[in-house]
Amino acid sequence: MKVLATTAVLMLTAALPALADDAATCGTVRYSDPGWTDITATNGVAAVLLESLGYTPDIATLSVPVGYEALKGGQTDVFLGNWMPAQQKFRDDLDAAGSIDVLTQNLEGAKFTLAVNKAGAEAGVADFADLDANKDAFDGKIYGIEPGAPANQSIQAMIDADQFGLGDWELVESGEQAMLAQVSRSADTPVVFLAWAPHPMNDAIEITYLSGGDAQFGPDYGGASVHTLARKEWVAACPNAARLFSQMVFDVPMENALMGKILDDGADAKDAAREWLAENPQAIDAWLDGVTTLDGQPGAEAVKAAVAG
Missing domain, CATH: 3.40.190.100 (Glycine betaine-binding periplasmic protein; domain 2)
Incomplete structure (x- = not known):
């Protein structure tokens, strides 16, 4: 499964143009949070990266069924919390509609x-x-x-x-x-x-x-894996942001650390993410490979400067 997932990610990222800035209409990226701390944590990471690149993250708190309907209906663009196989019936519905891309498996070992x-x-x-x-x-x-x-x-x-x-x-x-x-x-x-x-x-x-x-x-x-989903139309219209989400892959220790800061220390999700990113610049290099700011400048440098400040 890991090999297949990795192959799929490589194929997707290869299809997305490197150093291609998105249109201004892509400036706001809409995604949802079902109220689970793990997704709050990864959403926080995405928010810091997006803001550093000049995008505006718009995170809606929606229950799982409502969140899937929002994605299907075009009210949101991305979802980082597709737990499989627990959410298989929602995936079946989205797959039948033919409107969703699986950008990556963002977590294994869950x-x-x-x-x-x-x-x-x-x-x-x-x-x-x-x-x-x-x-x-x-x-x-x-x-x-x-x-x-x-x-x-x-x-x-x-x-x-x-x-x-x-x-x-x-x-x-x-x-x-x-x-x-x-x-x-x-x-x-x-x-x-x-x-x-x-x-x-x-x-x-x-x-x-x-x-x-x-x-x-x-x-x-x-045993589960977690996937990032996105609307096909959004992926086609906003390839730079889609490339970022397709390359954001997490692991259990990293998520545990972020969630601990949120739950035990009372940290805001973005503050926890910003601190973790400053301490782990290698993740920025991997996630921002070929990704630019909204106006077309090198993305990794912009993120590193933002989290260092």
């Missing part, structure tokens, strides 16, 4: 499935099949993320089908931070919740990812 805290593991829960025998300890609740998220839909479908005997359990939907606050408050009480990497929760909480959920979340504990 995972996303149900997990329990230390108290849950000590109760003997290590697999989806262990949950129902411990229903009372968990108060019959599974803590999810924001309403409409594909992972929540998978949990609700599991409950509706009475899989693993969970038919009388309840899905509690809330935002990421509310869910994690609940887990933190319940340090001595078993809690089952959605967990994923990259995320600093993996350092802050003693987490046990549950086996047995391959049919619901995919193999390897919900």
